[in-house]
Amino acid sequence: MDQRVLIVDCSIYPDIYRPAEHWRPLLGGVPSDAVHLPSGRAAPDLAAYTHVVLTGSEASIVRPEPWYEVEADLVRRAAGLGKAVLGSCFGHQMLALALSGPRHVRASATPELGWAAVDAVAPDPLLDGLPNPFHAFVAHFDEVSDPPAPWRVLARSSGCAVQVMRYGGASIWGVQAHPEIDPETGRALLAGLAEKAPDRAALVDRALAQEPRDDRVVAEMVRRFLLS
Numbered sequence: 466m467d468q469r470v471l472i473v474d475c476s477i478y479p480d481i482y483r484p485a486e487h488w489r490p491l492l493g494g495v496p497s498d499a500v501h502l503p504s505g506r507a508a509p510d511l512a513a514y515t516h517v518v519l520t521g522s523e524a525s526i527v528r529p530e531p532w533y534e535v536e537a538d539l540v541r542r543a544a545g546l547g548k549a550v551l552g553s554c555f556g557h558q559m560l561a562l563a564l565s566g567p568r569h570v571r572a573s574a575t576p577e578l579g580w581a582a583v584d585a586v587a588p589d590p591l592l593d594g595l596p597n598p599f600h601a602f603v604a605h606f607d608e609v610s611d612p613p614a615p616w617r618v619l620a621r622s623s624g625c626a627v628q629v630m631r632y633g634g635a636s637i638w639g640v641q642a643h644p645e646i647d648p649e650t651g652r653a654l655l656a657g658l659a660e661k662a663p664d665r666a667a668l669v670d671r672a673l674a675q676e677p678r679d680d681r682v683v684a685e686m687v688r689r690f691l692l693s
Contacts (some may be wrong), residue, residue: 480657493693502532508538510617511548515549519557520554537605549636552640580600581623605625612627
């Protein structure tokens with residue numbers, strides 16, 4: 466079967482965050498389609514797709530919306546069909562919610578905004594040989610908590626115990642960071658967040674004061690994902 470990627474777009478504010486535009490250039494010419502579930506779109510038949518990317522979102526995984534169950538069902542179907550799945554940020558958390566239940570996601574005690582060092586703690590083809598730690602953009606107020614077997618935690622950061630995880634030996638990975646977002650885009654997203662969520666202004670200001678550091682590991686990660 467020829468490769469084709471389904472991008473599950475979970476964005477809420479397309480004026481500041483258009484995740485399909487971030488992921489498509491990384492696919493190396495592999496064709497893709499995007500579906501925007503928050504607008505009430507139905508999840509497509511997965512028969513035409515070999516790979517699924519679950520994007521980030523400004524929504525909170527611990528504040529359920531009707532479209533969450535649509536996405537969770539899509540995740541469970543993808544896993545049952547043996548599709549390769551990569552979830553970033555909210556998508557990472559959705560993997561835990563869909564495959565292990567709501568008790569394994571929670572509000573972060575230490576939200577991460579800005580750029581973080583991600584330390585690999587277990588070998589895996591997705592990360593092997595990449596800089597360790599690698600630095601990437603992060604922006605999350607929720608997180609995965611104590612993922613049960615068959616999940617394996619592959620990486621962590623100082624503020625987040627589950628930065629990368631894999632579902633047993635399946636080609637299903639979650640990445641809490643946003644490696645797909647470059648520093649310029651990250652700063653623009655932070656500025657947009659400050660406008661949309663003024664109650665987060667102190668955290669955003671602290672993040673904007675950081676010197677961005679990004680090892681741009683995403684192209685290699687996506688290459689490896691597409692080979693899975």
